[in-house]
Amino acid sequence: MLGLLLIAGGVSSLALGVFAIVVAPLLPPSTRPWLAALQADRYYRLLVPVTLPVTIAFVALNWFSLKLFKHNS
Secondary structure: OHHHHHHHHHHHHHHHHHHHHHHHHHOOOOOOHHHHHHHHOOOHHHHHHHHHHHHHHHHHHHHHHHHHHHHOO
16 A cells, blocks of 8 residues: 555656646746746746756665765774
């Protein structure tokens, strides 16, 4: 059950991200505040996808440093 919940969360996160980055700027101007904010945004639209590779790099560096610490006599 937890696995299905995690998969559903990942798929919905991907769908919302694709909507915010690709689809929302292509839509005509809207009067809805949340959609207008997505269309006018230039910073967070690109910040969220760039955060993923940086997070992966820091996790790998953390793993490597802990591995060195563990195997150091």
